[in-house]
Amino acid sequence: MKHQQSSEYLDLQQYQLHLRKLTPLHVSQAPVLMLHGAIENGRIFYSQNGKGLGCYLADQGFTVYCADFAGRGLSKPSVGPDFNHSQHQLICQDIPALIQHLYQRYQQKIHLICHSWGGVVLAASLARFPDLLDKVQNNVFFGTKRRISVKSAAKTLQIDLLWNKVSPWLCKRYGYLPAKSWRFGADNEPAQFLLDTVHWINSPHFVDPTDQFDYAKAAAQLQWPPSWFFAAVNDKILGHPDDVRLFMAESNFSDARFSLLGKVQGDALDYDHISMLTHPQAVQGHFQTLSDWLKQQN
Known part of the structure; x- marks a missing residue:
């Protein structure tokens, strides 16, 4: 590895957000903030033995921060019956605090990289608080969708049954x-956050279920910074290319780049929702291409 790893915490009074800092050993580029998706944590971007997109970018000279959302990963306290957290809190408090924290530290614009649902809440936060855009160099989204429009037997089982019905029942039983423990996610999820995602997945409107703020309307007024969306050929449900494009359209990312990762496009393999960030072959493909693009943005 050409970087060092350490942990630090952002204190938001009711809870602390864990940040895994990946510090390059040599030339440092602008800071990168990485935001994970649902039922996962910041480990989707890094590992202690140097694998993952976060580690790759750190080895290329970027100072990388992989955040754990409230209650997830190493954030304190952990998700449980006594600790709940909503999507509204993440959008209105946590993400702005993370961006402000890094901007104040480095006094330069930040690269933002998201996976899956992390991109939805990021776009919502930036649309709601457009002043934050002055602190953002660019946005990168991997497999980000808000709605799931595709129809298949797998979607019926995983989303319609497991996510929309079984998961809310589990929240009622356990409080989160x-x-x-049920082996369908890398991390647990707060009950309210889960219910918020269920609402958005099934709603045609990009409107906050807590206070009815219209994110699509707000996004229509924005001039987004340079943005790049990645989708994967084998991402059949959680980030289907059609649903990624649907999110781009409703969020006014009309000028954003879009890349489909798969063999037909010249990639080493047909990536899926997870392997696009974890497969070793990505280092010789889109990881390198993305790193070069980020450096050009600097």
Whole structure:
């Protein structure tokens, strides 16, 4: 590895957000903030032995921060019956605090990289607080969708049954979503956050269920910074290319780049929702291409 790893915490009074800092050993580029998706944590971007997109970018000279959302990963306290957290809190408090924290530290614009649902809440936060855009160099989204429009037997099982019905029932029983122990997620989820995602997945409107703020309307007024969306050929449900494009359209990312990762496009393999960030072959493909693009943005 050409970087060092350490942990630090952002204190938001009611809870602390864990940040895994990946510090390059040599030339440092602008800071990168990485935001994970649902039923996962910041480990989707890094590992202790140097694998993952976060580690790759750190080895290329970027100072990388992989955030754990409230209650997830190493954030304190952990998700449980006594600790709940909503999507509204993440959008209105946590993401602005993370961006402000890094901007104040480095006094330069930040690269933002998201996976899956992390991109939805990021776009919502930036649309709601457009002053934050002055602190953002660019946005990168991997497999980000808000709605799931595709129809298949797998979608019926995984989304219509497991996510929309079984998961809310588990939240009622346990006080949170025990996705780890039930083996359908890398991390547990707060009950309210789960219910918020269920609402948005099934709603045609990009409107906050807490206070009815219209994110699509707000986004229509924005001039987004340079943005790049990645979708994967084998991402059949959680980030289907059609649904990624649907999110781009409703969020006014009309000038954003879009890349489909798969063999037909010249990639080493047909990536899926997870492997696009974890497969070793990505280092010789889109990881390198993305790193070069980020450096050009600097």
